[in-house]
Amino acid sequence: xxxxxxxxxxxxxxVLSSTAMAERNYISIVGSSTVYPFSxxxxxxxxxxxxxxxxxxxxxxSGGGLKLFCSGVGDATPDITNASRQxxxxxxxxxxxxxxxDIVEVTIGFDGIVFAHSAAVENVQLSLKDIxxxxxxxxxxxxxxxxxxxxxxxxxxxxxxxxTPIKVLGPPPTSGTRDAFVELAMEGGCSQFESIxxxxxxxxxKYKAVCHGLREDGGYVEAGxxxxxIVQKLAASPDYFGIFxxxxxxxxxxxxxGAIIDGVKPTFDNISDGKYPISxxxxxxxKKAHVGVIPGIEEYLAEFVSKRAIGEDGYLADKGMIPMxxxxxxxxxxxxxxxxxx
Amino acid sequence: xxxxxxxxxxxxxxxxxxRRRAETxxxxxxxxxxxxxxxxxxxxxxxxxxxxxxxxxxxVLTTDIYLDKDFLGLSRQSPESxxxxxxxEGLIKEYLKESMQPSGRSERRDLYSMVSVGAHWQLQxxxxxxxxxxxxxxxxxxxMDDEIDQxxxxxxxxGRHGRLSEKQTEWAQQWLDEGRLKTRFNVSFFTNGDSxxxxxxxxxxxIMGTFLTLxxxxxxxxxxxxxxxxxxxxxxxxxxxxxxVEININNLAAVPSITFGLLGLAIFINIFGVARSxxxxxxxxxxxxxxxxxxxxxxxxIKAVPPSIxxxxxxxxxxxxxxxxxxxxxxALPGMLTGTIIGMxxxxxxxxxxxxxxxxxxxxxxxxxxxxxxxxxxxxIFLWSDSPEQAFTERxxxxxxVLLAFLVVMNTxxxxxxxxxxxxx
Numbered sequence: 001x002x003x004x005x006x007x008x009x010x011x012x013x014x015v016l017s018s019t020a021m022a023e024r025n026y027i028s029i030v031g032s033s034t035v036y037p038f039s040x041x042x043x044x045x046x047x048x049x050x051x052x053x054x055x056x057x058x059x060x061x062s063g064g065g066l067k068l069f070c071s072g073v074g075d076a077t078p079d080i081t082n083a084s085r086q087x088x089x090x091x092x093x094x095x096x097x098x099x100x101x102d103i104v105e106v107t108i109g110f111d112g113i114v115f116a117h118s119a120a121v122e123n124v125q126l127s128l129k130d131i132x133x134x135x136x137x138x139x140x141x142x143x144x145x146x147x148x149x150x151x152x153x154x155x156x157x158x159x160x161x162x163x164t165p166i167k168v169l170g171p172p173p174t175s176g177t178r179d180a181f182v183e184l185a186m187e188g189g190c191s192q193f194e195s196i197x198x199x200x201x202x203x204x205x206k207y208k209a210v211c212h213g214l215r216e217d218g219g220y221v222e223a224g225x226x227x228x229x230i231v232q233k234l235a236a237s238p239d240y241f242g243i244f245x246x247x248x249x250x251x252x253x254x255x256x257x258g259a260i261i262d263g264v265k266p267t268f269d270n271i272s273d274g275k276y277p278i279s280x281x282x283x284x285x286x287k288k289a290h291v292g293v294i295p296g297i298e299e300y301l302a303e304f305v306s307k308r309a310i311g312e313d314g315y316l317a318d319k320g321m322i323p324m325x326x327x328x329x330x331x332x333x334x335x336x337x338x339x340x341x342x
Numbered sequence: 343x344x345x346x347x348x349x350x351x352x353x354x355x356x357x358x359x360x361r362r363r364a365e366t367x368x369x370x371x372x373x374x375x376x377x378x379x380x381x382x383x384x385x386x387x388x389x390x391x392x393x394x395x396x397x398x399x400x401x402v403l404t405t406d407i408y409l410d411k412d413f414l415g416l417s418r419q420s421p422e423s424x425x426x427x428x429x430x431e432g433l434i435k436e437y438l439k440e441s442m443q444p445s446g447r448s449e450r451r452d453l454y455s456m457v458s459v460g461a462h463w464q465l466q467x468x469x470x471x472x473x474x475x476x477x478x479x480x481x482x483x484x485x486m487d488d489e490i491d492q493x494x495x496x497x498x499x500x501g502r503h504g505r506l507s508e509k510q511t512e513w514a515q516q517w518l519d520e521g522r523l524k525t526r527f528n529v530s531f532f533t534n535g536d537s538x539x540x541x542x543x544x545x546x547x548x549i550m551g552t553f554l555t556l557x558x559x560x561x562x563x564x565x566x567x568x569x570x571x572x573x574x575x576x577x578x579x580x581x582x583x584x585x586x587v588e589i590n591i592n593n594l595a596a597v598p599s600i601t602f603g604l605l606g607l608a609i610f611i612n613i614f615g616v617a618r619s620x621x622x623x624x625x626x627x628x629x630x631x632x633x634x635x636x637x638x639x640x641x642x643x644i645k646a647v648p649p650s651i652x653x654x655x656x657x658x659x660x661x662x663x664x665x666x667x668x669x670x671x672x673x674a675l676p677g678m679l680t681g682t683i684i685g686m687x688x689x690x691x692x693x694x695x696x697x698x699x700x701x702x703x704x705x706x707x708x709x710x711x712x713x714x715x716x717x718x719x720x721x722x723i724f725l726w727s728d729s730p731e732q733a734f735t736e737r738x739x740x741x742x743x744v745l746l747a748f749l750v751v752m753n754t755x756x757x758x759x760x761x762x763x764x765x766x767x
Binding site: 030033036048058226252318 | 451704
């Protein structure tokens with residue numbers, strides 16, 4: 001018994017000291033769950049085709065990733081963070097406060113957010129206005145005053161739509177997909193009402209609350225971060241709609257299809273042309289102070305911005321990411337090679 | 343007097359039927375609840391097995407491929423670094439192009455995408471292990487892409503295209519007719535680490551991560567837990583302070599596991615600077631979680647040792663320490679081990695505390711030591727269930743089967759230990 005105790009204590013002591021001494025020799029990546037499926041593919045290829053160790057990729061969400069990223073410099077902090085939105089000013093300030101001064105921003109491509117439904121029924125045509133009216137917490141009534149959302153079926157929203165109850169499965173508030181959906185789709189539909197648009201100038205907070213508020217009476221169902229679950233539910237119940245990233249639509253086209261929004265179908269081409277209204281850019285941020293300290297960062301960056309990764313026929317396009325135009329990509333490649341900071 | 347006794351008897355006899363009925367009803371309720379439990383178990387297992395068993399098979403294409411020395415730019419004498427860098431991907435593409443004759447660029451792309459991106463690593467391994475194969479024709483079973491794998495497993499018999507294009511289905515059918523396209527036991531599921539390609543993803547990394555994490559957990563929690571249990575039960579004075587300690591240990595056992603993750607993040611990572619995402623930090627956090635279980639079961643096991651044994655030893659002149667280590671501990675050990683194994687089994691299935699300490703991560707390299715980045719099996723399951731590719735659905739269930747197998751083995755070990763070593767007085 002004594003021996004076991006002594007051995008245990010010795011093991012603990014030796015390990016704690018050895019981990020404290022050892023320099024990290026692999027890249028540590030955190031951040032957005034939307035970028036995760038893409039950055040893991042690059043990480044895996046990078047690990048297998050070079051002599052470097054495969055980077056470790058954590059899915060923490062854009063906000064959580066930036067918080068970790070900005071917590072300081074040194075090998076206990078991540079080198080790269082993925083984000084499905086641009087870094088906020090407050091986050092740049094937080095970074096600077098903790099000594100993270102030089103940050104390289106890399107744009108990698110686009111992601112479309114689809115409003116999908118079962119592939120077994122006829123494709124639905126929606127406008128952003130329809131989406132807003134169906135999902136908002138408060139909507140303008142007949143006299144223009146704001147009332148609690150009275151709509152229960154799609155037909156009540158727009159007579160051209162089917163007479164089915166409004167049931168939409170979407171991500172919870174922690175998700176970057178939800179943020180982007182609210183900003184692009186809900187606000188896009190909301191600002192089409194003149195009375196609300198006027199509010200923007202007079203009372204900005206109220207405008208935000210009206211446009212960003214999703215209904216809580218069961219029409220919008222928070223389905224968790226697991227998009228596969230949403231796909232399975234949509235396939236089983238044709239009346240439901242679901243909100244998720246384009247990559248899940250691409251991988252499940254035999255089960256679900258994307259609704260046509262403002263006359264545009266969510267296809268690869270329409271999103272990369274910018275025609276599809278609900279799409280956003282994807283980024284990652286690199287800590288310049290770590291380049292040259294942690295082995296492989298430069299090579300990883302070079303692999304990520306290369307034509308075979310994010311080019312128009314690159315392998316990330318096969319995984320559902322929408323690539324940038326070639327001229328834009330070349331610019332990104334040059335900026336990244338030069339480690340141009342924010 | 344007799345009247346009254348008679349009437350009591352009558353009363354009893356009359357109520358008899360009602361009481362028997364109540365008993366029968368109660369038995370039925372009991373049986374129904376057991377049946378319900380069993381039914382749930384059957385549905386759960388049936389569902390997982392029906393979805394997951396196909397993960398243990400992988401579609402391969404038997405191919406005779408000529409290892410062209412000139413194409414690869416290699417010779418049998420080339421050093422290993424050159425052998426590693428040969429253009430094996432190009433060789434496979436060339437072979438596919440020659441044998442299937444696709445017309446046009448998009449058809450070529452379709453054709454190339456049918457073979458897994460990992461297939462060229464197979465050739466690479468073959469050549470690196472035996473450079474003398476260069477210049478020969480070898481027969482290999484090329485790993486196919488997950489889409490054709492899913493087609494063969496689910497859509498082919500129903501005559502559907504699945505996610506394949508018309509042309510791809512045609513090619514696949516041709517290979518099937520030639521008897522070259524088939525499924526075989528999926529070895530790489532047990533030998534590979536994680537991957538973003540479903541056909542290359544395996545549980546080896548997660549199993550090693552789990553093993554290392556549990557090793558750390560065991561190495562820390564068993565000695566500490568046993569020592570704490572012995573002290574509290576045999577040496578500690580019975581006063582206010584020990585009472586408070588006792589109550590708190592019992593409370594700790596009921597604390598939601600995610601709290602331990604927060605604690606680990608705040609203390610081990612932020613103060614002591616232990617690296618994120620390693621089995622070491624995972625083991626430390628799970629130690630906090632399993633300690634109460636081990637202490638409580640350890641104390642119960644010590645309590646179950648009859649006082650007569652202690653008294654006899656003391657009476658023969660043994661010291662308190664000798665009594666504990668020579669007599670009580672050997673008798674209590676089976677019970678303690680059972681508690682430890684159950685605690686370990688709990689730790690095996692835990693994900694929530696690991697969320698906070700960065701073990702929800704994509705790790706390809708199989709971890710070799712406790713400070714390498716790693717994930718554990720339940721986390722691997724969670725990550726796969728969240729991946730967009732359809733083929734990951736079956737991998738998820740496959741990994742669940744592996745995890746369940748581990749749990750069953752550990753619980754069986756606990757039961758066997760108890761049976762074998764248990765003593766009755």
